[in-house]
Amino acid sequence: EYAYQYDDQLAHYTANKDPYNTKRLTLIAELSRALQDNLLTLVFHPKIDLKQGRVTGVEALLRWHHPRFGQVPPDEFIAVAEQTGIIKPLTQWVLNRSLEARHHLATRGFDLSVSINISTNNLRESDFTEEIYKTLERTNTPPEKVTLELTETSMMHDPVKALNALEKLHQIGVRVSIDDFGTGYSSLSYIKRVPAQEIKIDKSLILDLDRISDDEVIVRTTVNMCHSLGFSVVAEGVECLAVEATLKQMGCDQVQGFHFTQPLPLEALIQWLENYSATQHSFVFDSTTQQ
Ligand code: C2E
Ligand code: MG
Ligand code: MG
Ligand code: MG
Numbered sequence: 001e002y003a004y005q006y007d008d009q010l011a012h013y014t015a016n017k018d019p020y021n022t023k024r025l026t027l028i029a030e031l032s033r034a035l036q037d038n039l040l041t042l043v044f045h046p047k048i049d050l051k052q053g054r055v056t057g058v059e060a061l062l063r064w065h066h067p068r069f070g071q072v073p074p075d076e077f078i079a080v081a082e083q084t085g086i087i088k089p090l091t092q093w094v095l096n097r098s099l100e101a102r103h104h105l106a107t108r109g110f111d112l113s114v115s116i117n118i119s120t121n122n123l124r125e126s127d128f129t130e131e132i133y134k135t136l137e138r139t140n141t142p143p144e145k146v147t148l149e150l151t152e153t154s155m156m157h158d159p160v161k162a163l164n165a166l167e168k169l170h171q172i173g174v175r176v177s178i179d180d181f182g183t184g185y186s187s188l189s190y191i192k193r194v195p196a197q198e199i200k201i202d203k204s205l206i207l208d209l210d211r212i213s214d215d216e217v218i219v220r221t222t223v224n225m226c227h228s229l230g231f232s233v234v235a236e237g238v239e240c241l242a243v244e245a246t247l248k249q250m251g252c253d254q255v256q257g258f259h260f261t262q263p264l265p266l267e268a269l270i271q272w273l274e275n276y277s278a279t280q281h282s283f284v285f286d287s288t289t290q291q
Contacts (some may be wrong), residue, residue: 003174011159024071030066035090040064042097043263046272047115047234048255050248055273056107057113057147059256060098061263062090078119087121092131097187099139101266110273115147120154123165127170133172147198150176152184152191158193161188170195177234182222192229199212199226203237210242223250 015254034040048197064072066259081087094116096172102114122128136143155162155178166176177198178191191199201222217234224231235247238257247255261272 007051009244020170021215023078024067027066027072027077028084031064031077031084031090032068032086034064035086035093037240039066040090040093040122041265042094042101043265044101044114044269045263046260048260048271048278050244050252050255055110056254057115058102058269059115059117059149059263060094060101061117062094079149082119082121087119087143088125091116091118091122091231092135095135096139099135099141099207102141103139105273108270110270113147113175115149117149117179119162120150120157120162123150123162128165129168129172132169132174136172136174144175147175147177149179149200151180152178152182152186153180155194156186156190159186163193164197166195176229182218188225197232198234199231200234201252202238203257206235206243206247207239210240210246216246219247219252220250223252227251228249 013118033105041063042060043063044060046055047057047059048054049056062074062078064074064077066072078087081090084116098114098116105112125131132146135141136146150162150166169176175198176194176196177200178194179200180202181199183202199222201219205215205219205222209219223233234254234256235243235252236256237243238247238255238259240259242257243257244255260276264272
């Protein structure tokens with residue numbers, strides 16, 4: 001875990017208390033270069049519809065394999081990207097690669113939606129909506145096939161600005177998802193006003209859902225409340241069958257988690273999708289022949 005908190009204001013940063021100081025400075029210096037040199041890659045994590053057991057989409061997640069540090073966790077370098085302004089070209093890169101990957105998947109018979117994580121810093125860019133619109137056009141992507149994920153916590157830094165920017169994105173037809181829900185301090189009256197279609201319950205509430213009764217109560221209530229407000233509900237962090245079954249029983253719409261697969265590079269994802277749809281098919285066949 002982090003020994004210190006990244007802050008919006010570098011003025012609050014106290015270097016002598018920060019054991020990752022040199023690493024962080026190196027990351028700052030090298031991230032922009034890594035982006036130019038194609039050292040960053042994307043992996044894709046399937047989203048599964050619980051009722052039908054079908055894969056409906058994938059979430060794009062960044063990976064940086066650093067020559068000295070090995071895999072740098074995205075939580076770590078995204079914070080750096082936000083502080084240095086690299087987040088703008090970085091998000092644009094993710095958007096381009098993700099929509100190209102979606103197109104490639106569609107040509108291979110998997111017409112899926114794609115989810116992209118964005119930073120609230122992106123919402124402050126005056127041309128963000130226009131850039132998304134252009135990328136949709138260039139890659140021939142129907143806007144409803146794209147979901148932008150924003151964390152609940154980041155939205156609360158500037159709730160009014162976030163609402164205005166999301167309203168514009170809503171108008172071009174992309175979907176909006178509130179990520180890591182349940183870890184921030186947003187009020188329900190605010191969430192109700194966000195032009196989002198989806199809520200993703202944070203994995204901290206999901207991981208031990210089958211064993212922690214408080215989590216069970218919180219998640220069950222959240223699923224019901226979000227449904228009443230018209231949101232589709234996704235649970236992230238499903239690592240075992242027991243949790244999947246509990247969520248299904250609660251009426252949760254979609255799941256993501258290592259129980260199904262780790263996030264995968266594009267070609268490995270295609271193989272996984274081919275296997276998964278074959279298994280699902282035989283499962284349906286088995287259950288009908290048993291009766
Ligand atoms: P997130 O958007 O909430 O993504 C979910 C994280 O949970 C991913 O971690 C994923 O690998 C992990 N996860 C999914 N299922 C399970 C599970 O069953 N068990 C456990 N233990 N973990 C699971 P990852 O890839 O390390 O990403 C961490 C965060 O970094 C993301 O959280 C997101 O906030 C950020 N991030 C990643 N890629 C991007 C990007 O392209 N742009 C931006 N702005 N942020 C990104
Ligand atoms: Mg996400
Ligand atoms: Mg999340
Ligand atoms: Mg997260």
